[in-house]
Amino acid sequence: MGVxxxxxxxxxxAVEDRLGDDVGARTRALVFRGNEYGxxxxxxxxxxxxxxxxxxxxxxxxxxxxxxxxxxxxxPAGRVLFIANxxxxxxxxxxxxxxxxxxxxxxxxxxxxxxxxxxxxxxxASYLLPRWGQITGTPENCLRLLEEDEAILAFPExxxxxxxxxxxxxxxxxxxxGFMRLALATxxxxxxxxxxxxxxxxPAVNVKPLARLLGAPSFPIxxxxxxxxxxxxxxxxxxYFGEAMTFTGDSDDEDEVLEEKVRAVKHRIESMxxxxxxxxxxxxx
Amino acid sequence: MSSGEPVPRGGDGPxxxxxxxxxxxxxxxxxxxxxxHHDPRFLIEGLDRRPFPGKPKDVIHxxxxxxxxxxxxxxxxxxxxxxxxxxxxxxxxATTAELYSWNVGGTSKLLEYCATYNVPKVVVLSSANVYxxxxxxxxxxxxxxxxxxxxxxxxxxxxxEIDHLASTFFWKARDIETVILRPVHILGRVHNAPSNYLRxxxxxxxxxxxxxxxxxxxxxxxxxxxCALTPGARGIYNIVxxxxxxxxxxxxxxxxxxxxxxxxxxKPLYALAFRLGLSGYPVAEFDFIRYVCMVDGSRAENxxxxxxxxxxxxxxxxxxxxx
Numbered sequence: 001m002g003v004x005x006x007x008x009x010x011x012x013x014a015v016e017d018r019l020g021d022d023v024g025a026r027t028r029a030l031v032f033r034g035n036e037y038g039x040x041x042x043x044x045x046x047x048x049x050x051x052x053x054x055x056x057x058x059x060x061x062x063x064x065x066x067x068x069x070x071x072x073x074x075x076p077a078g079r080v081l082f083i084a085n086x087x088x089x090x091x092x093x094x095x096x097x098x099x100x101x102x103x104x105x106x107x108x109x110x111x112x113x114x115x116x117x118x119x120x121x122x123x124x125a126s127y128l129l130p131r132w133g134q135i136t137g138t139p140e141n142c143l144r145l146l147e148e149d150e151a152i153l154a155f156p157e158x159x160x161x162x163x164x165x166x167x168x169x170x171x172x173x174x175x176x177x178g179f180m181r182l183a184l185a186t187x188x189x190x191x192x193x194x195x196x197x198x199x200x201x202x203p204a205v206n207v208k209p210l211a212r213l214l215g216a217p218s219f220p221i222x223x224x225x226x227x228x229x230x231x232x233x234x235x236x237x238x239x240y241f242g243e244a245m246t247f248t249g250d251s252d253d254e255d256e257v258l259e260e261k262v263r264a265v266k267h268r269i270e271s272m273x274x275x276x277x278x279x280x281x282x283x284x285x
Numbered sequence: 286m287s288s289g290e291p292v293p294r295g296g297d298g299p300x301x302x303x304x305x306x307x308x309x310x311x312x313x314x315x316x317x318x319x320x321x322h323h324d325p326r327f328l329i330e331g332l333d334r335r336p337f338p339g340k341p342k343d344v345i346h347x348x349x350x351x352x353x354x355x356x357x358x359x360x361x362x363x364x365x366x367x368x369x370x371x372x373x374x375x376x377x378x379a380t381t382a383e384l385y386s387w388n389v390g391g392t393s394k395l396l397e398y399c400a401t402y403n404v405p406k407v408v409v410l411s412s413a414n415v416y417x418x419x420x421x422x423x424x425x426x427x428x429x430x431x432x433x434x435x436x437x438x439x440x441x442x443x444x445x446e447i448d449h450l451a452s453t454f455f456w457k458a459r460d461i462e463t464v465i466l467r468p469v470h471i472l473g474r475v476h477n478a479p480s481n482y483l484r485x486x487x488x489x490x491x492x493x494x495x496x497x498x499x500x501x502x503x504x505x506x507x508x509x510x511x512c513a514l515t516p517g518a519r520g521i522y523n524i525v526x527x528x529x530x531x532x533x534x535x536x537x538x539x540x541x542x543x544x545x546x547x548x549x550x551x552k553p554l555y556a557l558a559f560r561l562g563l564s565g566y567p568v569a570e571f572d573f574i575r576y577v578c579m580v581d582g583s584r585a586e587n588x589x590x591x592x593x594x595x596x597x598x599x600x601x602x603x604x605x606x607x608x
Contacts, residue, residue, distance in 0.1 A: 121576075131531075
């Protein structure tokens with residue numbers, strides 16, 4: 001008890017010291033619906049958030065040196081669904097988008113991303129991710145949070161997108177329809193985001209026989225030690241936030257009707273990706 | 286085998302409603318009985334095979350088995366106005382057959398008496414645990430969520446079946462107002478699994494797991510039952526306490542030490558300890574300290590007007606209340 005308390009206090013002080021004025025002020029400015037113990041209903045903890053802000057801020061500013069365009073499209077309040085392309089074997093695109101929404105606009109915005117349902121079975125990740133505002137990706141959770149006017153980040157390509165090999169970089173996979181149903185049901189505006197750079201953070205080939213053997217969706221191998229994607233390369237990230245798109249219609253419509261709306265979002269992201277790739281001079285700077 | 290003299294009804298004012306409480310001799314039963322006893326609208330009768338020491342004088346106690354003929358007589362002769370069914374046995378040491386016969390057999394008998402002798406109100410105290418702790422659970426389960434506890438946890442089958450019996454009864458006997466309450470972990474002096482667990486020191490936890498949990502004070506359960514007795518109230522309701530906290534926060538609030546055990550060895554270790562009689566915890570219950578099983582209580586708030594009164598801190602501290 002004594003040792004853990006002491007460690008906790010030390011860590012807390014260290015975090016406070018390193019946060020800096022800007023990030024520190026942003027953590028305090030965040031709208032937070034916590035209880036008397038400093039936790040909200042989804043397990044987000046104010047003290048844990050400071051640690052996350054510190055780590056993610058460093059990754060965002062120094063490791064990936066991220067450049068964000070179209071910050072004015074991040075709404076300062078109210079429900080919003082961020083839809084982005086997913087890539088790069090490791091989910092750093094989520095970290096970077098979350099950091100951008102927290103660090104760049106005049107008012108910090110907490111973005112919750114939807115994590116896979118196996119995450120609650122993994123020790124430490126099971127509680128650390130919720131403490132940092134991430135939630136288990138079920139439609140019920142998303143619906144509830146949008147109705148509570150929160151900001152949600154979703155990758156409609158899901159695992160198909162993130163595990164795609166290097167040879168198919170910047171080609172979008174099939175978009176799921178779930179996000180559109182949720183947006184229609186809650187009348188939530190969609191802000192499309194194009195992520196440039198994540199595709200090169202872990203250029204991988206997929207070893208299909210090994211994946212089949214292990215029963216995993218893919219088995220990526222990267223051309224640098226330790227040969228499995230654990231650390232991303234320090235590529236430069238570029239984010240493009242698009243104008244909010246509003247859709248109307250019945251959330252229970254046939255797939256074909258929704259497909260059309262989803263295609264509109266996908267096209268918008270595609271054209272932003274093309275623009276970003278044209279503007280980019282180099283992968284690493 | 287009733288003890289205590291019946292109190293004459295009537296006098297001035299409206300007739301007091303006769304409420305039969307099963308499991309009244311348990312700690313939670315006594316908390317609920319005491320709360321209703323203070324309420325001038327109700328006349329309490331207990332139905333429990335255990336004796337009821339310290340029973341208030343005007344409470345009639347029938348010390349009989351739920352499944353017996355004498356239990357039927359309570360309903361046949363009594364003009365019962367309401368039944369509160371809390372007499373569910375949780376003893377992890379009892380055999381499966383015994384538990385099944387008592388819990389499921391007893392409940393179905395009781396519901397049969399209520400249908401036969403026109404008891405207008407039936408309140409069944411189930412539990413939010415019937416939904417089951419699962420990694421793919423949404424943060425808040427509504428009353429429509431399937432009851433999946435038995436999937437991973439066969440020992441919960443009885444409780445799930447009681448809940449199903451009651452909801453079938455709700456649809457079948459439409460002239461009877463059936464209320465099923467599914468409260469979250471009840472904390473207090475009660476000897477249920479969550480309170481007993483939190484009274485341990487050190488408290489075993491699974492290394493790397495710290496799920497959000499919901500707790501409710503035992504006195505708020507009495508309040509919820511009172512709300513359920515309101516004429517017109519019927520349906521299935523999740524009953525939540527004052528909020529949600531990580532399990533570790535509860536442990537810290539109580540000033541206990543923790544014993545983090547890696548989950549792959551926790552189950553075999555405690556299975557052995559259980560068989561040796563060193564621990565009272567069926568290992569399947571470890572899922573409750575690993576995954577979330579939280580519910581949305583807004584329906585009870587909107588329709589029954591129920592809101593927990595105790596604060597989070599009071600609720601957590603209630604496990605250490607002196608007897």
